[in-house]
Amino acid sequence: MVKCNDAITWLASGKYFPLDNFYIAPFEYQGKEYQTCEHAFQSMKTMDLVQREKIRLCQTPGEAKGLGQLVPMRLDWEIIKYEVMYEIVREKMVKYKAIAELLLSTGNREIVEGNNWDDNCWGNCICAKCKDIPGRNCLGIILMRIRIELDRKINIYRCPECGHEIITEQIDEGVTPFIVTCEKCGEQAISAMYQCNQLHIAKFEWFKPKNDEEIMIELRWQNKTFHSNRASEEELQHSLKETRALVIKGGLILRNKQK
Numbered sequence: 161m162v163k164c165n166d167a168i169t170w171l172a173s174g175k176y177f178p179l180d181n182f183y184i185a186p187f188e189y190q191g192k193e194y195q196t197c198e199h200a201f202q203s204m205k206t207m208d209l210v211q212r213e214k215i216r217l218c219q220t221p222g223e224a225k226g227l228g229q230l231v232p233m234r235l236d237w238e239i240i241k242y243e244v245m246y247e248i249v250r251e252k253m254v255k256y257k258a259i260a261e262l263l264l265s266t267g268n269r270e271i272v273e274g275n276n277w278d279d280n281c282w283g284n285c286i287c288a289k290c291k292d293i294p295g296r297n298c299l300g301i302i303l304m305r306i307r308i309e310l311d312r313k314i315n316i317y318r319c320p321e322c323g324h325e326i327i328t329e330q331i332d333e334g335v336t337p338f339i340v341t342c343e344k345c346g347e348q349a350i351s352a353m354y355q356c357n358q359l360h361i362a363k364f365e366w367f368k369p370k371n372d373e374e375i376m377i378e379l380r381w382q383n384k385t386f387h388s389n390r391a392s393e394e395e396l397q398h399s400l401k402e403t404r405a406l407v408i409k410g411g412l413i414l415r416n417k418q419k
């Protein structure tokens with residue numbers, strides 16, 4: 161791995177220790193409280209629930225790591241472990257705003273989980289034996305992925321009727337639609353302000369169609385009717401059918417992100 165001069169290369173102590181998996185910051189994962197990310201990660205290695213609980217209740221992250229190496233490992237662990245690590249680290253960031261702020265304060269610097277215990281999967285070992293082996297730095301990459309997600313702008317629409325929240329990602333701040341139809345009750349949910357530094361997962365995104373063919377869609381809002389004149393193309397028609405999307409002021413289409 162090529163490192164920039166200003167890369168952060170050590171998490172196990174010092175200023176960036178809160179980003180480390182050994183940092184004590186209790187949080188909930190899959191309905192249980194874990195003292196550190198290490199406890200949670202090691203617990204997930206096994207399907208044996210008794211062993212899992214033993215790891216969870218270890219006094220220190222070091223003990224949890226040690227015990228995690230002795231338990232019968234779930235068969236798909238090598239496949240799922242990266243996503244499990246991402247989910248766990250993310251949970252910590254969601255709960256602790258100060259740690260999320262610390263992560264954001266690293267800007268676009270490379271984050272490397274430097275170590276001297278030969279871990280070239282999650283980090284990059286700097287010992288004499290490993291110094292020519294490039295570490296894959298999977299934990300550093302996960303931290304950088306979460307950093308991008310923290311920085312993303314989203315918009316939250318709240319339904320006045322049932323309180324349901326619809327979270328969208330915006331493509332263009334200047335033309336944000338201000339109402340959407342509530343998925344739960346059909347009422348009109350109102351746009352709140354843009355928010356940054358949130359780890360909400362946006363389920364919908366606003367999409368600007370390319371085609372200029374005009375269509376009219378009616379939208380009721382406080383007993384008034386709004387009209388929109390914007391694009392019709394195959395994708396748009398599809399989007400309308402699949403998600404009951406509305407084209408509203410500004411000519412944007414709300415569509416399900418999973419599509």
Ligand SMILES: [Zn+2]
Nearest residue numbers: 278285287290
């Ligand atoms: Zn080493």
Ligand SMILES: [Zn+2]
Nearest residue numbers: 319322342345
């Ligand atoms: Zn509602």
